[in-house]
Amino acid sequence: MFELLVKISGGESYYPIVVKNNPIENLREEIFEIVGKKNYLVVISEKVFKLYGKVLRFPKNNLFVLKDGEKEKNFKTYKKILEKALKLRLTRSDCIIAVGGGVCGDIAGFA
Numbered sequence: 001m002f003e004l005l006v007k008i009s010g011g012e013s014y015y016p017i018v019v020k021n022n023p024i025e026n027l028r029e030e031i032f033e034i035v036g037k038k039n040y041l042v043v044i045s046e047k048v049f050k051l052y053g054k055v056l057r058f059p060k061n062n063l064f065v066l067k068d069g070e071k072e073k074n075f076k077t078y079k080k081i082l083e084k085a086l087k088l089r090l091t092r093s094d095c096i097i098a099v100g101g102g103v104c105g106d107i108a109g110f111a
Helices: 024-035 046-056 075-087 102-110
Strands: 002-007 014-019 040-045 063-066 095-099
Touching (some): 024 040, 024 046, 024 095, 040 102, 046 063, 063 102, 075 102
Parallel strands (some): 040 063
8 A cells, every 4th residue: 555645735734645456346445434424526437437337336426437538638527527526515625536547547636
């Protein structure tokens, strides 16, 4: 496991970035351990969703399936993620979780 704490500029707050190499079947429970009772949105790449969606069993309401490819890093996709976050009433203390490759992590992190 690798954990990185990112300090928020100008403040005393930190947020974790956790990277693990555990079986995919454990991922959902491990995410919920970190999230706790916070509200959340899972941004998952389409390819990962097709391969592991049934194993991960994330609630559809809290899921945003991101099409694959570098072209998806755009304002339209960013806006859709923000609209989904607003629909879920996410606040600064809630979580956006990226499950997938680089594009997924990049745009979820930006959101």
